[in-house]
Amino acid sequence: MAALSRPRCLVVGGGVAGVTAAVALAQAGRQVTLCEQRPTLGGKASSFVPPGRSQLVDNSQHVLLRCCTSLLALYETLGTADLIDWHDSLPLLAEDGTRGAFRAWSALPPPLNLAPAMLALPGLSVRDRLMLGLAFGRMILADRHRPDDRTFAQWLGRCTTTHLDRGFWRLMLTSVLNAEADQVSARYALLFFLDGLMRHRQAYHLGVPRVPLSVLHHDAPIAWLSSRGHRVCTRTLATVRPDTGGFAARLGEATERFDAVVLAVRPEQVARVVDAELATELVGDLPATMTAESIVGVHLWFDQPVDWPPVLGLMRHDVDWVFALDGGRRLSVVTSAARSWQGLSPAAAAQRAVAALRAVDPRLPEPSAHAACREAQATFVPAPGLDARRPGAATTVPGLALAGVWTNTGWPATMEGAARSGYRAAEALTGQELVPTDLPRQGLFRVTC
8 A cells, every 4th residue: 555655657768767767766755657668678778689699789889987976876776786897997009009008097196197198198199198288287277167169179279189189089089979079069078088087086997787788777677676566668658648636648558647757768759758739848949959970889709719808999990999798709899970880781880890900900800790780870969059958857847857868967968868867857756866976076176176
């Protein structure tokens, strides 16, 4: 009887945002139903079985940083945080074949702890390093003023070089923001460099799941919610309309009543869940004003383990990052902002990835199998001024909240942004403080508070 007396909440959409909202609402004492139209939860951060294979692989290799406090809080709640392998040294390879590693010096306070790593980046001239130092100095001074009225390239001005534009800046920005320096708002580039790399000693540590994303975003949430008396409905189309004292929701063939609803679907899908007039009120013309970029993930299997580091960033190469998985028997290759890969078949994408890797290691054997996945509209570009059009979690309809990376979380379209949006939607419905706190400022950043 106690469970039946709790406010009933419906979460429509089972991506990272919807899963986080459902878990947060359950923790806040609500009775939750999570509804997803597709067979699995996870949205774009999910797994699939390639044709001819029996192994689950991710649609592309997703990673996180220690600064992703909301996503990590979700994993902690679900009991999956120990399924992430952390790397505090990121090997890098430049176009000229020189190698380096992005690693902090623990003896120095932030951000000085990263100065040796910046100076040791491979493939840079003395002028490149001078411009990089000037750029990071400007970033530190801009900590409290992060403009959203210009691109990062415009903000950099002359504090860059062609090598940096095509190498370090591109590798770092496209990996996180999935867009180039001349596309993204300076605000979001500075957010990544300041909060994601410099503000805390461990912020830049790279987390790589050692299990398929389906374990983190499908299996674990279903097990957690179900074991606590909540409901997860997959393969279920939901439509919702406000009704007296709450909402009437059509879930498949059944109609149910709920006290509150979270819409955790893409903005262009809102009109499929609620009527057109309400959808326009909630979303406006946002879908038409957002530009999307693609990501390509290629998986290569080998009969014998290949000698590659667990993680390798490639500056000024045809691919961005390579991850050695399954004991070196599989390489996962990721290319962001991958417009030039558009139209390639899986076989052609795999062939292009192999050619890029053989430019690094000519001895790389022929893969025994391959799989490729291209997300044509993987993420939106966090362009200057876009935040003014992104809606918040709360709406004008009592009991209705929005979640998703497209809402105004203060973060770009990342798994962390999705998780934050879920917590904010739960906050909007419960009035409780649920968003996990950010990493504290350390070193010189404590002085600028």
